[in-house]
Structures are given as C-alpha cells and as structure tokens.
Amino acid sequence: MTEQLFILSIILYLVGALFALCFFRWQMAGNYISFICATIASCFGIATAVTMLSNGSSIRFNFLIYHAIIKYDFLIDHLSSYFILAISVIGFIATIYSLGYTKLYVNKRDTRFLGFTYNLFLLSMLLVVTANNALVFMIVWELMTVVSFFLVIFEHENPACIKAGIVYIVMAHIGAALLAVAFFILTTYTGSFSFDDIRFVGANVPTIYKNIVFFLIIIGFGIKAGIFPLHLWLPMAHPAAPSNVSMVMSGVMIKTAIYGFIRFYFEFLPPCPPWWGFTVLVIGSISTLLGVMYALMEHDLKRLLAYHSVENIGIILIGIGLSMAFKSYNLITLSSFAMIAGLYHLINHAVFKCLLFGCAGNIYYATHIKNIEELGGLIKRLYITAPLFLVGALSISTIPPLNGFISEWLLFQSLLNGFNIPSVIIKVTTVICGAVVALSGALAATCFIKAFGISFLALPRSEHAQKAKEVPLTMLISTGVLAVMCIFMGLFPVKIMMTINHVNTHLLGTDIMGAITSYDWLQTRSIHTNFTELSPKSATVFGLILFGITFGVLTMIRPGFTKKIYETWTCGISPESRLEYTATAFTKPFRIIFSNLYRPRREINTIYSVPKYFVKSITYIGEITPIFENYFYTPISRYVLNISNRVRWVHTGSIHIYLAYIFVTLLISILVVIILD
C-alpha cells in the first residue's frame, strides 16, 4: 500500500515534468498542469510518510532495469519517512505558491524548463532520502545537484546568476567527490554498495579510516548543508533562484545533507568516539553564530534569509552533535531527546524559512526589489503578507509561542543535560553552546526587526514600494498555510515530538515518549523533562485571558478612548522617507562592536558647490570585508588556477596527442596490474 503510494508519487512527478516540456504554445497551461501534478504527487508523498510513521514497517522496493549494472533499490524506513514528510509538505506548499509566482515570468521567458526541472528537483530529493545503495544514492544526489543548478540559473541572462550557479555546482561537486570517496572506503569493507551491508559496518572499519570518513562526510554533506565556512554558495544561489525554488532549496534541499549526516553517524559508522559528537557540536555552534552575524549585515532580503539558513543548520547540527555525544557515552535516552530537538528544529526551519522566502517572493513580486533599503511602508500595501512575514520573523527569532521557540527550548534542555557526560570539556562546551544559541537568538531577533521594520514599516523609500499591490491568491494561501503551521507547531508540539520519537525508536532503539511528556491540567500532553515542563498552549491561553482583562479594565477606565491621527514629529519639517532610519544604520552598533570580524570599510565623498559652504552631494559607500571569501576561497582558487595554468601545455588540442595519452595511461595501468600481481 505504502509502496504504491510512493511509486504513484514518483510517476506523477515524472508526468508533471514531461507535461511541462510538451506545451510550447500554451506555456502557462503546461506549467499549471505540471504544477498540479507536483501537488498531487506531494500529497501522495505525504500519504506515504504518514502511513509509514503511523504504523508501517520499513518497505523496500527496486526498479528492475534490464542489464543494469546498478541495482536500483530503495528503502523507506522511518527516518526516510520523516524526511519524505518534510519534503512533501514543503513541496506541496511551494508548488501552490509557484502557480502564482510563475506569472512573473509569463511572456518574458520560456517557463517550460522551470516546470520540468522543478518536478525533477522534488523527485530527486525524495529519491535521495530513500536510496538504499551507495551508487544509487550518488546518482540521485547528483541529479538533485544538477537539477537545482539549472533552477538557480533560471534567470540566466543575469551574470550574477551564472556566477552563483557556477560557484554552487563547483562546490557541490567537490562535496559529491568527497562523499564518493567516503562510500568507496566503506565499501572496501563490505564488498557491496548496498546500504544493507554498509549499515553497521562501522565496527569492522579501522579507526583511522573511520576518522577519515568522518571528516569526508562533514565536508561532503557540510557543503550541501551550508555549514560555515562551506556556506559560500548559499547566499549566492538563493537570491539568484526564483523564490519558489528558494523555498524548496532552503526549506528542504539543504536538509537532505542532515539526512546524510544521520545515516552515516547513526547507522553506518557507529560506534562513534565522543569527540565526533563534540566536533559536530562545535561546528554547529560556529555555524550558528557566524551565520546570524553575517545575516545581520545583509540588506538583500534573500541573501539575509540564506545566511539564516546557515545559522539554523548550525542549530540543527548542535542537536545532532549532542545526540552523537550522548550516544557515544551510551546515554541513549538523552541522545534520543537531543535528536528530537534537532529534528524538531529541522522541520521548524523548513516551515518558517519556506514562509519567509515565500514572503520575500511576495515582496519581489509586488515591487521587483530585493534590497530592503528601498522598501518601506509595505504593511499598508501588502497588508496580508505583512502579518505572515511577522509570524515567520517571530518564529525564526525564537519568540514564544511560535514553533522556533519550542525547538530552541528543547535544545536548551538537552544542552543542560550535558552535565551527564563524563568529559569536563564537553560538559562546559554544552553550556557555552547554550550561550551561543541564546546570543544568536537575540541577534536573529535584531536581524528580523531590521528586515521587517525597514521593509514593512514607516514610509516607502522608493516608488516601486509606493505602488506595491497585494500578490495573487495562491501565493497568499500557501504562505498563509505555512504561517498557520508555525503557530500550530508552536502551540501543540507534542504530536511532532511523538512522530520524531517514533523515528528514534527505530534509529536509536529507545522509546522516550513516556519520559518526556506528562498530562497537564487540561488532561492534554505537555512537554516534560527532568528539569521542568512546558505547556505552550496553556501559556498562550493565559496570555489571551490576561489580554482580555487588561483590555476590559482599560475600556472601563476610559470608555470613550480615541486615537488622534497626526503626523510624526520630525523637528519641524514634514516627514519624509529620507528621514527614516535605515537598515545600515540599524545595524551600525554591531558593526562597531564586532569590527574585528566585519572589518567595515566606509568611504564618504562630499562634493561642494562653488562657495565651499554648501554641500552639493554626498556619496556614501559602506561595506564589510568578506573574510572567508578573501582569505580562504580566493587563495585556494588562485592556487588552483595557477596549477591549471602550469599543466596547460599538456592540452594541445590535437586528437592524436590525446589518443597517445590514453594509450600510455592504458599501458601504465596494465603494467601496474601485472607488477602488483
């Protein structure tokens, strides 16, 4: 049953992809059909995951292809189902969003390819999380990379998009190469590429190779996940890609890397030494902090959101790393709890980041502006998008009672439990990680006050913002659904925790639901840990009651309360958008405080008119130094280019010479084989 659902979903994605290509004349119709196919396909995906997570046991199936060298076998287990659920839910909503968003491209460019690649993209992610064979995994992983590359360069006449695409695909391939090496190392000890054999091979692999695999995986998947400092492609690719694609890429694609981490560190490689978990924990913290700090300085809305993906991936990794560390010390219950925190944050991030990218898309659709310094006053123009964006902003800033707070709270609880670990270094680190997470939460709040405040509030700063109109209904509905999900996942966290716990019972072999929930005064489940308990819905209910009382009392005190509307006092001149605070100014204190990291540079040119007392114009250039680009990536790329320049003479362009190379290589290989034998 579940298997059929999943296969139906695959077929529908393929059909959708083909339909998009078929319609040359009526591209809009073709797009609609392909997106509707994708919607139905993701419904089947959701159905698959839900049936699996509610009762099912793992399902395996393979596609029989005659004379195939590779066995195309797939396995849907509980971990896969959790990711299928995330991919399908986000896919479903992003596809509905796409119905409206693609109107932006009608009659401007060929949208057939968008529908085609979009469907394949969703499909490839589903296949990545179900592949049960190293070769199949690498193939679908590549498919995902290539397809998303084409989506990134969709607006290919823009040189920035091409550059972003190139950086993305080069980095993704470096990652893929490292993954391939990791798989090859493991398969030398199994003799087969099937995950069934690789699973639990960890005990047979010598420590040194295991450590090598550990680092290969961190870098290989880390590039896709966008952990610091391997995040370079993320803030480039997201603004380049269409918003509906950004929603999927940031919402779920980077999470497939987390899936990879979990598969490797919890299934393929254990037993893991404690310092692995510790390393992941530290990498996660660095990613969290630096991600949000660079986000703070960013004024391109989509780049800003991309940097926040770096931050949130870091938070997820803190959960995973902690879970690994606990597991190494055989504290399985705590390991499971940390995993719940990590995976809860994973789905939360998928939802609120998708929401935020959707809202950024709404803004772009309405104004064609990505730079928040040119926006403003949108709350009165995009009056539905504004509260939706606010929900997303509150969520990502970990403000209760929204979902971001819940996962962060769970994370704090598991970080506190770090005192159970015997190693003092890890103990102290866990608490400092808590401080890092708290700091990044506060910085994220600052960043989103900036993003929301500058783009939605006060007076519009440009004509485009002035003339903005609310976007099509499909876009509003899909972002609205996401906002409602943010609220519900914040108020009723236990259901999702139970789902993750179900995944954990299979992954870690322990069921901790009884230990982490308790029945509260309403006889509903609330979260319970060895430190305390949390019932967000009761807190919200009390908040609403208190609000009612406050409002009632105030009305009683002065029933005829009125608001006089008057212009803002701006020292005697009429209010203008030029007088408003800007995003650059809002983050200035941080630029000064963290000037060691940002290394800000500013240049002010004043041009005077003929009498030197009157200023004619002032130009201001302010930027921060991208340290990692300048001191890490640029030297590497320069080095690589140098080397390729040196070996250039080998490439003469003559086919005879190349044939000679092949011949010589063949000879040498044969010789080597003979000698080795």
Add this chain to the structure above:
Amino acid sequence: MVSNIVLPILQIVVIIGLSPLVKGFINKIEARLQCRRGASLFQPYYNLIKLLRKDAVVSETASWIFTATPYVTFVSALIIALLVPVLSSQVPLNFTGDVILIIYSFALGRFFLALSSLDTGSAFGGMGGSREMTVSSMAEPAMMLSILTISLTAGSTNLSDITNTLLNNSILLMNPSLSLAFAALAIVIIAEAGRIPVDNPFTHLELTMIHEGMILEFSGRYLALIEWASSMKLLLLLTILVNTSLPWGIARGLTFSGLVISFGLYLAKIGFFAFLIAILESSFAKLRLFRVPNLLGTSFILAILAIISFYVVS
C-alpha cells in the same frame, strides 16, 4: 483549588501594584542623595493614572504594530509575573513554563517595542530600537549562562523548584559558582532594565537615550502600558534575583501568616536592591554606548567562570 485562584491574583496584584513604587522609591532615594526633597514616592502612580485617562496621539505613518505593541509588552510582563515565585515558592503557572520561557517572553515584548520604534518613521525611534537590541543581544549570552548555571546547581529550570531547592539546601548558596552566577546576573539585570550605567531612564536627549528613544512616539494609554510594563520588568528581574539568591523567608505553602511574613521580607529585600540601584546610579555616570559591551563582557566572563567552577567543584 483556592490556591489556584488566590495565588495568581495575589501575584499579579503585587507585581502590578508594587512596580511603580519601586521606581518611585529609587527616584526618592536618588533625590535624597542629591540633597533634593524629590517627588513623592507615589509620583509614578499619579503619572500612570494621568496617562490612562488621556487620549492618545498616533502617527499617521504608524500601523497596527504600533497599537498592538503596548498590549503585547504589558501582557508578556503579566505572563512573566505568573511564572516567577513572588511571595510563595509555589508558582501559579508552574506547569506552563520555566525560566527559559521567561527570558524569551521578555524578548517578545522587546521585539514588538523595537518594531514599533521603526513604525512611525522617526529617526529617534530607530536609534533607540537599534541600541536597545544591541544592548539586549550583548546581554543575552551572559544571562543565559548564569541562568543555566543556577539551573544546573538546583537541578531544574523551573524557578519554583530552584527556589525550593535553594531554600532547603542553603549550603548550595555558598557555592562559588552560584555567587559568580548571581554577580553576572546582577549586571545583566541592570542592562536589561535600562538603568545607569547602561541606560539613563531620565534622559530625553537623543544622543543618550535607549529605552526612552524607542517609546518616544507613544502617548496616553499606550505610554502608560509601556511605562508600567517597563517598571514591572525591573521588579520582575529583581524578584528573580532576590528569590533565588536570598530565598529565606519566602512562604512555602499558602498560609496567611506565612504570606504576610513573606510579603514583609519581600518588601525589605526588594527595597534593599532598589537602594543599591539608587546608590549605583548616583555614583556612576552613564557609560558610553560602545563601552557597554565591555561591561556585559565582564558579566559574560563571570558567568563562564561560574559554569567552570560549577564543574570543577562538583
């Protein structure tokens, strides 16, 4: 059952009722230290009553965020008032949340305040909002670290449990890690509550104000709610500090005599800390904005030392 109804009402009444008094008290002491007679102890109440009876002027640029902010700030402070042990170590909303929820509920109020500072399009507001977020972000890690240290020592993040544990094992309070954590927390509280040397609550000069800058555009009922919420914030932060660092005398159950004694002691303890704040404010000048991170850095270092000494001692 009675306790379920009496205690929340009692706590809300105490916090709402006393918070302007704390401000008035600090002002009075400061006036005395400056050899002035000073305004009445109850001046903050008169101000609030006056403001509540007035209409409000709202900027035409402002949106619903501006109108919602006073309520959000006030209600979030009220929720916190139900999560903190005040007179009894029992907490009304024990089951809904813990100290982490408290920290983030403060963040909720602050988020809206900073947003509304940008809402009217005045540059002063943005300046205040930006500075407020800077100071609070810098304070956050030290706050969290010290809270986590206290939680680890007491084995709970629930303030009620923390108070109970520290009350029953007073020897824990001798722990160097706790003293360090409380010292760190005290610095953070001064920053969070916007007192000298971090922020001057009396200034209305655009170059120096932080919190006052944010709320410059509010008037009437809205201003009253925000002012009240900010004085409640000060009292709540002091209550957290007082009832964890000096838990003695707090009522354990809900007996009348216990509550009366507890109330008396609570007044004395809060009064003592308020007096300290007044002394501090009279003897220091406000720090330059970019010196504030150094102060908060000190607090962070103290908190780190606290956590390290916690693990070394145990």
